[in-house]
Amino acid sequence: MAYDKFDVLTSRMVPLSTENVDTDQIIPARFLKATERKGFGDNLFRDWRYDSEGNPKPDFVLNDPTYEGKILLAGRNFGSGSSREHAVWAIYDYGFRCVVSSFFADIFKNNCLNIGVLPVTVTPEFADELFAAVEADPSAEVEVDINKQTITLLSTGRSESFDINSYKKQNMKNGFDDIDYLLNLKTEIQAFEAGR
Amino acid sequence: MEKKTLFDKIWDAHVIKSIPDGPDVFFIDKHFIHEVTSPVAFLNLEKRGTKVMFPERTVATPDHNVPTIDQDKTIKDQLSRMQVEKLRENCKRHGIDLHDLGTDHHGIVHVIGPELGITQPGMTIVCGDSHTSTHGAFGTIAFGIGTSEVEMVFATQCIMQAKPKKMRITVDGTLGRGVSSKDIILYIISQISASGGTGYFIEYAGSAIRSLSMEARMTICNMSIEMGARGGLIAPDETTFNYLEGKDLAPKGEAWDQAVAYWKTLKTDEGAEFDLEYHYNAVDIEPMITYGTNPGMGVKVRESIPTTEGMKESVKKSYIKSLDYMGFKPGEPMKGKKIDYVFVGSCTNGRIEDLRTVAEFVKGKKKADNITAWIVPGSREVEKKAMEEGLVQILEEAGFKLRQPGCSACLAMNDDKIPSGKYAVSTSNRNFEGRQGPGSRTLLASPLTVAAVAITGEITDPRDLIEELALEK
Numbered sequence: 029m030a031y032d033k034f035d036v037l038t039s040r041m042v043p044l045s046t047e048n049v050d051t052d053q054i055i056p057a058r059f060l061k062a063t064e065r066k067g068f069g070d071n072l073f074r075d076w077r078y079d080s081e082g083n084p085k086p087d088f089v090l091n092d093p094t095y096e097g098k099i100l101l102a103g104r105n106f107g108s109g110s111s112r113e114h115a116v117w118a119i120y121d122y123g124f125r126c127v128v129s130s131f132f133a134d135i136f137k138n139n140c141l142n143i144g145v146l147p148v149t150v151t152p153e154f155a156d157e158l159f160a161a162v163e164a165d166p167s168a169e170v171e172v173d174i175n176k177q178t179i180t181l182l183s184t185g186r187s188e189s190f191d192i193n194s195y196k197k198q199n200m201k202n203g204f205d206d207i208d209y210l211l212n213l214k215t216e217i218q219a220f221e222a223g224r
Numbered sequence: 225m226e227k228k229t230l231f232d233k234i235w236d237a238h239v240i241k242s243i244p245d246g247p248d249v250f251f252i253d254k255h256f257i258h259e260v261t262s263p264v265a266f267l268n269l270e271k272r273g274t275k276v277m278f279p280e281r282t283v284a285t286p287d288h289n290v291p292t293i294d295q296d297k298t299i300k301d302q303l304s305r306m307q308v309e310k311l312r313e314n315c316k317r318h319g320i321d322l323h324d325l326g327t328d329h330h331g332i333v334h335v336i337g338p339e340l341g342i343t344q345p346g347m348t349i350v351c352g353d354s355h356t357s358t359h360g361a362f363g364t365i366a367f368g369i370g371t372s373e374v375e376m377v378f379a380t381q382c383i384m385q386a387k388p389k390k391m392r393i394t395v396d397g398t399l400g401r402g403v404s405s406k407d408i409i410l411y412i413i414s415q416i417s418a419s420g421g422t423g424y425f426i427e428y429a430g431s432a433i434r435s436l437s438m439e440a441r442m443t444i445c446n447m448s449i450e451m452g453a454r455g456g457l458i459a460p461d462e463t464t465f466n467y468l469e470g471k472d473l474a475p476k477g478e479a480w481d482q483a484v485a486y487w488k489t490l491k492t493d494e495g496a497e498f499d500l501e502y503h504y505n506a507v508d509i510e511p512m513i514t515y516g517t518n519p520g521m522g523v524k525v526r527e528s529i530p531t532t533e534g535m536k537e538s539v540k541k542s543y544i545k546s547l548d549y550m551g552f553k554p555g556e557p558m559k560g561k562k563i564d565y566v567f568v569g570s571c572t573n574g575r576i577e578d579l580r581t582v583a584e585f586v587k588g589k590k591k592a593d594n595i596t597a598w599i600v601p602g603s604r605e606v607e608k609k610a611m612e613e614g615l616v617q618i619l620e621e622a623g624f625k626l627r628q629p630g631c632s633a634c635l636a637m638n639d640d641k642i643p644s645g646k647y648a649v650s651t652s653n654r655n656f657e658g659r660q661g662p663g664s665r666t667l668l669a670s671p672l673t674v675a676a677v678a679i680t681g682e683i684t685d686p687r688d689l690i691e692e693l694a695l696e697k
């Protein structure tokens with residue numbers, strides 16, 4: 029599925045410092061029953077966001093009007109657990125385009141890149157700085173530039189570069205997915221299969 | 225000649241093309257699908273106007289969301305029913321084999337693949353499910369993928385993957401009495417943490433691993449993902465070949481001999497290099513249990529919950545949050561804590577050996593009054609064998625309820641939910657918050673430990689009961 033192109037994103041951050049946030053928290057299994065990709069943003073962090081009666085829990089960061097933005101600033105080992113792409117759909121559909129963490133789970137990171145959410149891995153020190161900045165001033169902004177592969181805290185100018193391979197980078201910049209690429213290799217794939 | 229690991233050999237044989245500073249175009253031999261992560265992939269495929277390229281390379285079963293009672297009736301939950309019906313429709317339209325509810329080989333996707341002999345050494349296997357790593361027990365590269373990749377496999381039988389780094393975990397020695405493969409893997413994860421394997425593919429080696437049955441090996445590979453690794457594998461050997469011989473879809477006759485000859489080459493060359501290695505001794509491993517909300521938070525059953533001494537502030541915050549959820553305090557002993565539910569099942573420990581272990585242990589005893597005990601076989605074949613072997617009767621006499629095959633309370637997408645605030649000791653693989661139902665509290669353990677908990681109603685080291693039993697006899 030195609031998604032919106034990613035270029036330079038300047039945005040405030042929504043901080044969620046909890047470590048080891050697993051995909052069951054991002055989207056609990058009982059909300060995976062859809063047969064279409066619709067409405068997942070509403071159930072993002074469902075059980076942390078709402079109580080059992082469906083009332084918003086005021087102390088959860090998504091319910092706190094102080095914080096907003098297209099960047100989710102997350103704790104270490106974000107997205108562990110299940111392979112459910114629904115977790116990333118929920119993040120994207122809610123309105124995030126970028127997740128920043130000092131450590132991502134593997135499949136989650138892969139899924140992000142496949143649907144147009146940019147996972148930015150920063151050093152633990154820079155992550156701490158970002159958390160401190162947003163705590164001191166919720167309107168603190170960062171700039172994520174996929175061309176230069178940099179993330180910059182605008183108030184201090186502190187910047188770090190992040191990794192993304194050039195293939196995925198092109199995809200993100202153009203809003204392409206892998207299938208377009210793979211379909212062009214059809215003949216090679218068929219020949220390979222025939223030899224198995 | 226270049227020295228290769230088992231993982232290199234299989235990986236390299238499946239790369240159609242390598243993109244410079246990008247991923248490999250990676251060919252997939254077998255693709256498993258289920259009702260939850262496939263519908264959107266089918267939908268997008270159709271929007272694109274593309275067909276499934278090699279339908280015979282995909283196998284389907286509904287497992288995640290299905291009820292575990294009255295499987296012969298219409299599914300009551302409307303959304304679950306729609307997902308299962310969509311799967312049927314999609315399989316029919318695209319010519320994909322479906323092991324539907326009630327048929328002989330219905331079950332959890334990672335249980336039926338090996339049972340049918342679909343899973344074979346040297347293959348690449350993917351599924352929209354992270355526990356696809358289970359199949360690594362046969363010396364295959366098997367891992368979970370997202371829905372976009374499910375669509376890629378439908379359309380092209382390939383995915384784009386960067387080759388992971390390689391790790392070897394060696395466990396040597398002989399396991400003590402009452403210690404099983406589940407304890408090995410829970411022990412390893414407690415040592416290297418829930419993220420310690422991220423970025424790696426693991427090979428499990430050593431005499432303790434080689435001595436294990438195929439089922440026990442599957443339990444280990446299954447939980448590779450719980451330390452963040454993409455998957456884990458074990459070199460195939462006589463145990464593997466014996467398991468596969470005669471299975472429905474395993475090669476037969478001359479093809480079998482050829483296959484075995486090839487499979488015998490599937491091992492890590494002497495001197496091949498890994499990016500990271502760990503060594504453990506089987507004698508250090510004891511019955512394990514988790515106390516927190518990720519599988520790395522595990523201790524020996526006879527130990528106490530670690531204190532926060534020396535913990536970094538940020539780590540401590542998440543640690544306390546996790547213990548608060550569980551209703552536990554740092555430093556408390558695990559033994560003796562009251563439990564409400566036990567769950568035996570899932571693709572980790574829902575196989576016939578697991579049911580045998582539990583049945584043997586609870587034979588002639590009764591479960592404690594405070595315990596609700598669910599046993600959910602991993603497949604119809606497991607269910608059938610359990611009946612034939614008289615296990616079902618033993619289990620029912622002990623007060624266990626046997627349900628029909630499916631994922632069930634492992635992820636609680638169907639009605640099998642542990643109520644909020646209740647404690648469940650489970651043979652499954654995840655103790656995340658709410659994993660077994662909103663507010664549920666999960667402790668992971670081996671089938672033997674779960675059986676012991678069922679009898680005493682509290683956290684128990686199964687070895688204590690084995691000793692008592694031995695004395696009685």
Ligand code: SF4
Nearest residue numbers: 355570571631634635
């Ligand atoms: S049993 Fe649990 S872990 Fe295994 S496939 Fe089903 S939901 Fe996933």
